[in-house]
Amino acid sequence: MGNLGRRFCRIGCMGWLATLLALGCTEEGGARPPEAEPKTATPIKHLVVIFGENISFDHYFATYPKAENRPNEPSFTAERATPSPNNLLTPLDPTNGFVPLDAVDLLHENPNLSAANAPDAANPVRLGPSEAKTADMGHDYTPEQRAAHAGAMDLFPKNVGSSAPPPESAALTALGRGLVMAYYDGNTVSAIWQYAQNFALNDNSWSTTFGPSTPGAINLISGQTNGVDATTTTPDVVTPDGNGGYTLIGDPDPFGDDCSSQSQVSFQGRNIGDLLNEEGIRWGWFQGGFDREVTNADGSTGCGRLSGASQADYVPHHEPFQYYASTANPTHARPSSVSAIGSTFADDRVSRDPANHQYDSHDFFDALSAGNFPAVSYLKAPAFQDGHAGYSNPLDEQDFIVEVVSAVQASKDWDSTAIILAYDDSDGWYDHQAPPIVNPSNGEDDALNGDGLCNQGAQQTGPAPSAPLLGADGKPALGRCGYGTRLPLLVISPWSRKNFVDHTLTDQTSISRFIEDNWLGGKRIQPGGSFDTIAGSLENMFECPDERGDFPHCTER
Numbered sequence: 001m002g003n004l005g006r007r008f009c010r011i012g013c014m015g016w017l018a019t020l021l022a023l024g025c026t027e028e029g030g031a032r033p034p035e036a037e038p039k040t041a042t043p044i045k046h047l048v049v050i051f052g053e054n055i056s057f058d059h060y061f062a063t064y065p066k067a068e069n070r071p072n073e074p075s076f077t078a079e080r081a082t083p084s085p086n087n088l089l090t091p092l093d094p095t096n097g098f099v100p101l102d103a104v105d106l107l108h109e110n111p112n113l114s115a116a117n118a119p120d121a122a123n124p125v126r127l128g129p130s131e132a133k134t135a136d137m138g139h140d141y142t143p144e145q146r147a148a149h150a151g152a153m154d155l156f157p158k159n160v161g162s163s164a165p166p167p168e169s170a171a172l173t174a175l176g177r178g179l180v181m182a183y184y185d186g187n188t189v190s191a192i193w194q195y196a197q198n199f200a201l202n203d204n205s206w207s208t209t210f211g212p213s214t215p216g217a218i219n220l221i222s223g224q225t226n227g228v229d230a231t232t233t234t235p236d237v238v239t240p241d242g243n244g245g246y247t248l249i250g251d252p253d254p255f256g257d258d259c260s261s262q263s264q265v266s267f268q269g270r271n272i273g274d275l276l277n278e279e280g281i282r283w284g285w286f287q288g289g290f291d292r293e294v295t296n297a298d299g300s301t302g303c304g305r306l307s308g309a310s311q312a313d314y315v316p317h318h319e320p321f322q323y324y325a326s327t328a329n330p331t332h333a334r335p336s337s338v339s340a341i342g343s344t345f346a347d348d349r350v351s352r353d354p355a356n357h358q359y360d361s362h363d364f365f366d367a368l369s370a371g372n373f374p375a376v377s378y379l380k381a382p383a384f385q386d387g388h389a390g391y392s393n394p395l396d397e398q399d400f401i402v403e404v405v406s407a408v409q410a411s412k413d414w415d416s417t418a419i420i421l422a423y424d425d426s427d428g429w430y431d432h433q434a435p436p437i438v439n440p441s442n443g444e445d446d447a448l449n450g451d452g453l454c455n456q457g458a459q460q461t462g463p464a465p466s467a468p469l470l471g472a473d474g475k476p477a478l479g480r481c482g483y484g485t486r487l488p489l490l491v492i493s494p495w496s497r498k499n500f501v502d503h504t505l506t507d508q509t510s511i512s513r514f515i516e517d518n519w520l521g522g523k524r525i526q527p528g529g530s531f532d533t534i535a536g537s538l539e540n541m542f543e544c545p546d547e548r549g550d551f552p553h554c555t556e557r
Helices: 057-061 141-151 156-160 176-181 190-198 213-222 272-278 361-369 394-409 509-519 552-556
Strands: 046-052 125-127 182-184 200-202 228-232 238-240 246-248 264-267 283-287 376-380 417-423 489-492 500-502
Touching (some): 046 213, 156 176, 190 394, 190 489, 213 272, 213 509, 228 246, 272 509, 283 361, 361 376
Parallel strands (some): 046 417, 125 182
C-alpha cells in the first residue's frame, strides 16, 4: 500500500470545496515503564481515532455512492460494484438480514412530511459545497427520542429542527426547521466518500446513548455516563439514575479544567486510559487548542485561541479524559519533551510527565514526525475543523481529516496502523433508521416509547433487555437509553477491507472493545455496567489477506 493523497482547492467564489485530486492505494509509558513494544492480538500496533462532531449517518451518506455532480461542483463517480449501504437511496431492513425495502421512497415521500411537523414538514434536501455552513440542530437526550417517535422516525423538524443558518441564506432559511432533513453527497464530502471507496464503511453504528457531545465522548472512553459528581452543575445536564445518583445527559464542562466556564461535573469510575496505563501502553488524547502557550495568527492565546469565526479552538466539554481525576490535566501542562508524548513518565522513566496523556493536536504531528507514535491516539480537531454545525462545516472538517490521514500514511508505521473516523453524536440531523434498544430506561427524561419510557426499538439481536446495565455504584441505572442515533464509522488501514460496507451492529464503545481486545487481553472497563461489555466488534471491517489468521475473526470463518 502506498500513500492516499488528499488535496483541497479553492474553486471560484464558492469558498473551500473539498475535491479529491489524487488517489494512490499503492512504547510505551504507563503505570510501569515498558520493556518492549506491547504484544497485540492483531497486526494493528497503532490506532488513531479521529473523533468528529455532530453528524448522522444519512447526513453524510444519504445517497452514497451516487452523487448529483452538479455543474461547478467537485465531481464524484463511484467505482463499479460499489456496495450500497442502508441509506435514503437504498433503505435496507436491519431487523431482517438487511434485505432491501421495496416501494419505499424516503427522498420524495418521507414520513417527516407529516402534518405533525407543520409548518416545517419536509422531505430530505441536498446541500452543495456552497451551502456547507448551516445552523446547529437540536440534539438533546429527550428531543432525540421524541424525534425518533417509537421508531417511526417522523418527528425531526418538530423536535430537533433549527433554522437561520450562518451565514444568512434565503434558500436554507426558507426551509425553517425542515433544515434538519438536509444531507450532503460526494460533491461536498468528497474525501470522506473516497475513503469509503478505498477502505471500510459501517452503516450500522450508533451513538451509545441518546444525547449530545459530552455523553458521546464519555461513552467513547468509558461506556459509563452514570456516576456523575454533580456538585457544581445545573439540573438540565443530568438525570436521576433511580438510586439517588445522577446520569449525564447534557454538556457540562469538566470540573477543574482551567478553561471550563459553565456548569461543571466530574466522574467516578474508570476509563480506557486507566486500563492502558496499568499495562504501560502509550496513549494520548490530542485536541486542538489545548496548548495555552500557543498564540494564533490573530493574536488570541490561552483558553481563547480562536481560529474560526465564533468558537474558541478548545471546547472543554469535548475533552472526556478531563472529567476523571486519574487522567485529567486541568492546567493544560505541557509534556516534558516530544519523546515523552504518550507516556505516563518523563524521559527519565521515573518522574511523571506533567501532561498526563492530554495534549494539543499539534503534539500528535510532532510526535509522529519524531518517530514517537503512541499505540492509541484520540484526535479532536480545533473547533473550526471538527464538523460541528454552527461554527464548523464539512469542508474545514475534511482539511483536518486529510491532514491526519496523509501524515500517518507517510509515516514508517502506516503498515501497522488503523485510523477510525467516528463521531460523538448526530447533531439531530435526520437519519431514517430506527435504533435497536440494547439498554432500556424508564427515567423522567426518557420519551422514545412514551413519556418516561425508552425500551423498544428496531431490534436486531432479539428482544430489548428488561433491565438496565449497572451504574457506577453497581445498581441498574436510568438515563442511559441506547442505542441512540446512527453515526458514520470508517476504518482506514492497509488492513481494512476495500470498498466494503459492514453491517455489524456497533457503537461508540466498539472502539474501546477493539483496544481492549487488541492490547489488553479482553479486559473490560466495568463488566456488567460499561457498554463495551456488550459492544459489537470492528473486526469484520478488516481484511483476511491469507490463511495466517492475522485477525481472530479470520480463523473463525
